[in-house]
Amino acid sequence: MPGRGGIRTGIAVAAGGTILRGLRLIKRGATTLPGKVALGLDPDLLRSLSKDVPVIAVTGTNGKTTTTRMLCAILRGLGWSVVTNRSGANLSTGLATTLLENRRRLRRPRTAAVLEIDEAAFRRVAAGLSPRVVVVTNLFRDQLDRYGELATTMQFLAEGLDACDARLVTDADDSLCVSLGRGREERTLYYGFDPAAMLPPDAVRGTEATHCLFCGAHYVYAGRTYGHLGDFACPGCGYRRPASSVSCREILEEDAHGSRAVFVRGDEAVEADVPVPGRYNLYNALAAAAAAVAFGESFAASVAQLPTTDVGFGRMELIQAGDRRIRLILVKNPAGFDQAVEFLARATDAGAALFVLNDGIADGTDVSWIWDADLERLADQGRVPPIVGASGQRVHDMALRLVYAGVPSDRLRTSGDAYGLMRECLAACPPGSCLYVLPTYTAMLALRARLASDYGLAGFWE
Amino acid sequence: MTKTVKRVRIAHLYPELLNLYGDRGNLLALVRRLALRGFEAEVRRIGVGDAFRPDEHDLVFLGGGQDYEQAILMADLLAHKAAAIREAVEDDRAFLCICGGYQLMGRYYRTAEGRQLDFVGALDLWTVGGEKRLIGNTAYRSDLLEQAGKDPWIVGFENHSGRTFLGAGVKPLATVVRGHGNNGDDGTEGAAYRNVFGTYSHGSVLPKNPGFADLVLERALARRYGEDGPLAPLDDAYERLAQTAALRALSVDRSRRNG
Structure with a gap:
């Protein structure tokens, strides 16, 4: 017997489904809006x-x-x-x-x-x-x-x-x-x-x-x-x-x-x-x-x-970029950043590294955490890549962190344009080497969208 | 004859419990700015059960902790270290206290339910628990820094539920230009007393605000070696860029007192 809840759910599902199809038609990643509308109609x-x-x-x-x-x-x-x-x-x-x-x-x-x-x-x-x-x-x-x-x-x-x-x-x-x-x-x-x-x-x-x-x-x-x-x-x-x-x-x-x-x-x-x-x-x-x-x-x-497992999507994702590679490693908190930096310090193929720090809600608006990761280990172990980039909405916080970590200023590149700097770092990588990109969440989404169109990767809603 | 390297002894109190978001950056800043001037910094980690002697340190650092972490150290702090901390403060030792560490230096904390917890009592200030957390990017302007010939701006990030109120015995460290500061109400931020500086700024606060870092160091060096001049300037180009960007993001005009 369909009660009030049944009818309400039916309306919510219909509304959500319509929005979903509309967004798909205009090729937008409809990951939350249809649900938001439907949940509003039926909690x-x-x-x-x-x-x-x-x-x-x-x-x-x-x-x-x-x-x-x-x-x-x-x-x-x-x-x-x-x-x-x-x-x-x-x-x-x-x-x-x-x-x-x-x-x-x-x-x-x-x-x-x-x-x-x-x-x-x-x-x-x-x-x-x-x-x-x-x-x-x-x-x-x-x-x-x-x-x-x-x-x-x-x-x-x-x-x-x-x-x-x-x-x-x-x-x-x-x-x-x-x-x-x-x-x-x-x-x-x-x-x-x-x-x-x-x-x-x-x-x-x-x-x-x-x-x-x-x-x-x-x-x-x-x-x-x-x-x-x-x-x-x-x-x-x-x-x-x-x-x-x-x-x-x-x-x-x-x-x-x-x-x-x-x-x-x-x-x-x-x-x-x-x-x-x-x-x-x-x-x-x-x-x-x-x-x-x-x-x-x-x-x-x-x-x-x-x-x-097809891991991908910015989590240790390896992207072939011509005769070079890009490794995307999402970082979002001190523990994860520590692990990513340790991975970079052990890599033998790093032609360059790029750190992209945004401070949106999904990244964390407090960027203090970059100071808690042990970036010093790169210099301590003599593993600072030949080129190190800093970018993102908080490019200057990231650059200062890298200076503190012992990255020499002649290796440091800074730019508010993360994608542009990524291309610059990639171009500076010797053929066969790898560009390590360590972005925060929204920075990863933006960079990966550009990489997806450059190299034909799957979109994030597929 | 070799020149003796001047040493600065930094105590990091409760390093495993008071080490919230970015406190490590403050220690890195102190050590780096000393090293670049030819001083040798020695950081001593003093935790629960370790002795703290007031005359063995030139600079004492207390960071912030989460409530459950602060609860762990309270008994040790009050029974074994509070008296020595008060003695060190009155003996003009330099202190930098951030967020939870700043609150701990005050007289007491009163919870939202009215329960009162005694704190160290080295500073004439107290904190009252609040409902809503005060969170966000901050810009403060400090007359104290300006009078010391430093850049008066302090940028950072605050995240606290306690509201701190200053008694007559301490001065505010700065005036709130953006953010909430001590209590979101009276426009004051942080506290200064003798050579003690307390602030709610994370960020980390010192790397991006080198003038503040140098003021803390100058006070420690003056007490230890009687050097009362300003420290030699450093190339703070990256520091200044980071600070300027933070001010710009908050639409603060650094040439105006009220931003």
Whole structure:
């Protein structure tokens, strides 16, 4: 029997669908507007649209997009039809747009929705979406101007988890994430690095979450991976890293294209081929594999699908530009910036590097965080590329940061025109070398749109 | 005979807990601007459980922290360091205190619910919890900097829910031209007392405001070595560009007192 809600949903869906088709006709990436209009007409739209489909939600501060893409690749490889918000439109409006757009597919058998969700938006959509699995990738300091404090973000996530009965899949190596599993043990599945595969504790500079959330004592680490992630234990109250069900036991090989590692679950060990480089992407791969397991899929079969991931879209994306390459590495907070700079410091093919700092809402209006990343390591290790560019809306903040980091002024190029400077840096790269571009979010979107038309890449809504 | 390098001992208080967005940049600025003038900077990290002796440091830095991080250090601060901090302040040691660290130097914090937490009490100021966070880019103008022969402008970013009020015993560091400052109400920003400077500016504040950085350093050097002249000027071209761009983004005319 169609009640008021049914009629309201029908009107909302019709309105959203019309706008969606209109925007597609004029070739605009309609990632949020149709959902916004439809949600305005029916606030409970997410519940109606998702009621027939199992949902996996991916949230946390870093790695949401990459984990989502890996999980999509896994499920598709295992025969699922997957609906996802590929473009990173991860607020309620973007989620509604994605579901609207795919509303017919959602009713087909063996279809799943894998949705990346902003950590603050999660609490408002969790009840409606009623996800079967929720992945919380990690919790780093991020956009404090928007969220205030990390404790607030954790509270939002806890509220979202309590509004649904999803399995929680989260990082055993992150003391902040593990606190979300506390009291929810029976529905939590942890992944992480095997402590034996971690770096010695002194090898990593950890400046966040140094003290116990519960009693305030200073954590002791037996091993670390990056940032505050590692084998933590509180000597005061005994709060410590839990055993992980899905783990990375050993890294076999790491190069510019990706990593090979041994992933284990119980006594099952399989080789994982992660087609995107960077240690944090091994965590994203673990998260995706663990989420597939929590969703009911086989561990080995899930890991076997990882190489089919099409990561791209500004996250370690490698673009062939004639006889040179461009590596786009999105940076948005100190922990991610640190990892990107470490990757750059290890690269042997860097002809130039370009740092693009914007200060829009989506980038964070506070640019203070650039000072917390260890850019000094480039000069300390003698790894400053021959040409280093600074650009973006805050070009002069970025330039000053690079001067402080020890980039000599004869290597430094500054310009408010990010695309123009990117072409200049690319031209200065020797053939066969790579231009490393480290942009903030809106800077990445703008640059990638230009690169897409220059080199025929897929648009962000495709 | 070799010339003795003059050393400046910088204490970074609670480096693992008071290190919010950009505090590291302030230390980098202090160390860099000393090194470029031939001084040797030694940064000592003093955390929970470590002794803080008032006579062992020429400059003390306190950054900001999130509430849960500040809660962790309160017992150690009040029981083991507050008296020594007050002594160091009265002994004219230089201090730079940002955001949460600035609040901690005051007399107390009163929460929105009316609960009062005692703080260090080195500065005659207090903070009251507010509902709405005061967030955004800021431009302040400082008579104190101008009187010291420095560029009077301070640009930065504020993000605080506490409202700070100044007693008669301290002076404001600056006047608010853009942003909220101490409390969003009385037009004051930060505080200055003897050689102590407190401000809500993140940014990081010192790299982009070299005049402010030099004033803090001059006070530390004067106390330690009796040098009372200004520090040798540096080529601050990139610094000045960053500051000017920030002022321009806020539509501030640096030639006008009220922007």
